[in-house]
Amino acid sequence: MQQHSTLGREVDIDRFWQDVQTQARIGALPEGGLGRLALDESDIEARLWLIEQAASLGASAFHDPIGNLYLRREGRSPELPPLLIGSHMDSQPRGGIYDGALGVIAGLAVLRTLHEQDITLECPVEVVSWTNEEGARFAPGTPGSAWFAGVRDIAAIMASRDDAGVSFEQALAPCLEAMEARGSTKRETPFSPSAYLELHIEQGPVLDAGQLPACVVVGIQGVNWYRFRLQGRANHAGTTPMDMRRDAVMGAHALIRELENCVNRRGSQVRFTIGKFSVAPDSINTIADEVSFTVDLRHPDGSVLAAIDDDFAALAATHWQGCPATLERLSSIAPVTFDSAILASLEQKLETYATKAPRLVSGAFHDAIHLANLCPAAMLFVACRDGISHHPDEHVEKDDAAVAVRTLTDTVLELAQG
Amino acid sequence: MQQHSTLGREVDIDRFWQDVQTQARIGALPEGGLGRLALDESDIEARLWLIEQAASLGASAFHDPIGNLYLRREGRSPELPPLLIGSHMDSQPRGGIYDGALGVIAGLAVLRTLHEQDITLECPVEVVSWTNEEGARFAPGTPGSAWFAGVRDIAAIMASRDDAGVSFEQALAPCLEAMEARGSTKRETPFSPSAYLELHIEQGPVLDAGQLPACVVVGIQGVNWYRFRLQGRANHAGTTPMDMRRDAVMGAHALIRELENCVNRRGSQVRFTIGKFSVAPDSINTIADEVSFTVDLRHPDGSVLAAIDDDFAALAATHWQGCPATLERLSSIAPVTFDSAILASLEQKLETYATKAPRLVSGAFHDAIHLANLCPAAMLFVACRDGISHHPDEHVEKDDAAVAVRTLTDTVLELAQG
Numbered sequence: 129m130q131q132h133s134t135l136g137r138e139v140d141i142d143r144f145w146q147d148v149q150t151q152a153r154i155g156a157l158p159e160g161g162l163g164r165l166a167l168d169e170s171d172i173e174a175r176l177w178l179i180e181q182a183a184s185l186g187a188s189a190f191h192d193p194i195g196n197l198y199l200r201r202e203g204r205s206p207e208l209p210p211l212l213i214g215s216h217m218d219s220q221p222r223g224g225i226y227d228g229a230l231g232v233i234a235g236l237a238v239l240r241t242l243h244e245q246d247i248t249l250e251c252p253v254e255v256v257s258w259t260n261e262e263g264a265r266f267a268p269g270t271p272g273s274a275w276f277a278g279v280r281d282i283a284a285i286m287a288s289r290d291d292a293g294v295s296f297e298q299a300l301a302p303c304l305e306a307m308e309a310r311g312s313t314k315r316e317t318p319f320s321p322s323a324y325l326e327l328h329i330e331q332g333p334v335l336d337a338g339q340l341p342a343c344v345v346v347g348i349q350g351v352n353w354y355r356f357r358l359q360g361r362a363n364h365a366g367t368t369p370m371d372m373r374r375d376a377v378m379g380a381h382a383l384i385r386e387l388e389n390c391v392n393r394r395g396s397q398v399r400f401t402i403g404k405f406s407v408a409p410d411s412i413n414t415i416a417d418e419v420s421f422t423v424d425l426r427h428p429d430g431s432v433l434a435a436i437d438d439d440f441a442a443l444a445a446t447h448w449q450g451c452p453a454t455l456e457r458l459s460s461i462a463p464v465t466f467d468s469a470i471l472a473s474l475e476q477k478l479e480t481y482a483t484k485a486p487r488l489v490s491g492a493f494h495d496a497i498h499l500a501n502l503c504p505a506a507m508l509f510v511a512c513r514d515g516i517s518h519h520p521d522e523h524v525e526k527d528d529a530a531v532a533v534r535t536l537t538d539t540v541l542e543l544a545q546g
Numbered sequence: 547m548q549q550h551s552t553l554g555r556e557v558d559i560d561r562f563w564q565d566v567q568t569q570a571r572i573g574a575l576p577e578g579g580l581g582r583l584a585l586d587e588s589d590i591e592a593r594l595w596l597i598e599q600a601a602s603l604g605a606s607a608f609h610d611p612i613g614n615l616y617l618r619r620e621g622r623s624p625e626l627p628p629l630l631i632g633s634h635m636d637s638q639p640r641g642g643i644y645d646g647a648l649g650v651i652a653g654l655a656v657l658r659t660l661h662e663q664d665i666t667l668e669c670p671v672e673v674v675s676w677t678n679e680e681g682a683r684f685a686p687g688t689p690g691s692a693w694f695a696g697v698r699d700i701a702a703i704m705a706s707r708d709d710a711g712v713s714f715e716q717a718l719a720p721c722l723e724a725m726e727a728r729g730s731t732k733r734e735t736p737f738s739p740s741a742y743l744e745l746h747i748e749q750g751p752v753l754d755a756g757q758l759p760a761c762v763v764v765g766i767q768g769v770n771w772y773r774f775r776l777q778g779r780a781n782h783a784g785t786t787p788m789d790m791r792r793d794a795v796m797g798a799h800a801l802i803r804e805l806e807n808c809v810n811r812r813g814s815q816v817r818f819t820i821g822k823f824s825v826a827p828d829s830i831n832t833i834a835d836e837v838s839f840t841v842d843l844r845h846p847d848g849s850v851l852a853a854i855d856d857d858f859a860a861l862a863a864t865h866w867q868g869c870p871a872t873l874e875r876l877s878s879i880a881p882v883t884f885d886s887a888i889l890a891s892l893e894q895k896l897e898t899y900a901t902k903a904p905r906l907v908s909g910a911f912h913d914a915i916h917l918a919n920l921c922p923a924a925m926l927f928v929a930c931r932d933g934i935s936h937h938p939d940e941h942v943e944k945d946d947a948a949v950a951v952r953t954l955t956d957t958v959l960e961l962a963q964g
Binding site: 332403406426 | 638639640680681682749750751767769780781782783784785786787788789790793795796799802803806814816817818819820821822823824825827828829830831832833834835840842844876909910933934935936937
């Protein structure tokens, strides 16, 4: 199949980019960007759009009990484990149009290229869109790939609720129904892929700063999610002397200072973010009786994460300005390293289309973190402007994305020859 | 009228307490306490209930353009400026059943006693329920009495909006309509009362700790309300190095530390409360691009408030963790001192029913703060358990309230003799 070794050159980049723009209209925000929360109306609409593409790709659609959607192009040996290309279609509440979707659309481009060139590979190739990768609606994120890889229990996922109290199971039911009605076939169980490839925007500044279109990703930081709660005592803001208060806001403020100190002691690779912070009763002249805030903690070294976890538990065991604290561990994902053979293959293909780029460790987590524990896996990063993501200003250059999708295509060709 | 000098003994305390319990059912929370926000359905229902009482009190109902409701008992000289007894019926989102309502119901008890004893005083006596004293729905609080006293412009009040974006004017319209339909007469303009009396729970621990039922209040702390905003930069929690962030939560945290320091320098009489705190986009794995929080600042000395105000403005003029800050002054109410002659009268009457209690300065603000600038005014405090208010646990003993309402009755009798 030598003539195909640079099949990537045949990818219809204009069509690929048109698909990127089409999906971006589903759940678009008035101010720009994307607000497509997992299993909301726009997320369901995006899935139905994917199913509609299947025919023109020479593929058929399947979905599993957790809502993951697969588009399968049959291989010469249908009994072989499929090569899986995946990412996600859900976004942050005020997110960009590339985070996740670019990787799924890149998968479509691969299938379309194979279809147009009338190439049937040895093993089946499937493009998967994982459910709720962001975790912005149902925490923690990546339940779809976590269930597929057998590392998370489906019952716990189904029971998780969004801020409005809607359970994952309640939100999923109409989605499964709609996909089935649109012609997708139900699959009961996961399978073991021959390999997994994920193309994603970097969500960091390195490639953009180096004017590099894309690079291979050698691994992913570990991620721990926490919720801290402080119990205060609601009382009148004007009549309660400062020394007689149990103010949950001031307690949280004191606790956060110590969390900061204990994280800063661990060096510059640590990432520490308080993304959610809520106060009750949230009244201007009432002392807060409860504060709840989340922590997103990341590091490439699992032992450092474990040490910080111990520190957090110790801090949550004491009172802050008279307010007892509690620590809830929402999720914990260990760091991973990707498959060296696939990384070598990706890197070689990449050099057909771009200058050699440094290998990166992903600061963001991705569905690939779970797949890497199931089969040989690796990722490709595409440069994003100023490293901005999870924001409407998120931007990717068409030419940079083209380099990555061509590289992906050539790598699929090599891996799926069997 | 010597025989009436202790008319307070004739107050039907059981009926008074029954009225307190009746109003507490309007907007009652499942967990106990009261959630009767200004101009919501339950607040309107409470007003209609008051109008229904008028007949049995020998009174007639009036309302003004801002929704303040007046129940008037005519005097022998209708042309004389009325003696005004008032408080408010609205509550905190999760408040108690006595804060505000006790003072209005005490006014009803005075009118009922005059009616049952068939006493017509020289000047008219009116019981007023002021709109939105708490300011929990529409900030700032006390717009009803502030407009009545001519210190706040009606247009600005009408334009203020609740957290759902509903304007005061939109919420008021159905309320005015309902009161008119229930037989209340519209009054276009405020008037200058001969005097103003307000009975209110202490909302502090002093009386309860001293096992004292009630006391007179010599003045009210000044209150400034502020909103601080910090502008950050939304970005991915995993990929953005700590030293490249503009995290609005961490900026707010650093600013709050300095606000605390500058307030603590001003001594123990200051009251400093951060009651509302909101984060955008409020996602667990996105760095916050905006934080907004409120400050409730109180002190009996206006010059100390002015000095802290200057400090706040200076702090808001700088960046915090790279995040620019802004300071919005939501309201400012200067401290007041009440009328010495009325205080003497109240204190003398109080001693008929209870042992002499120390005079207090109110830590909470009340509608009386505005009336004090319009006419001779004073307040009576009733003990509340543990000083707890703005909370469902707020509690008042019937016997303590009885002492205060009897004292109020005797004082009205004296002041309204003309």
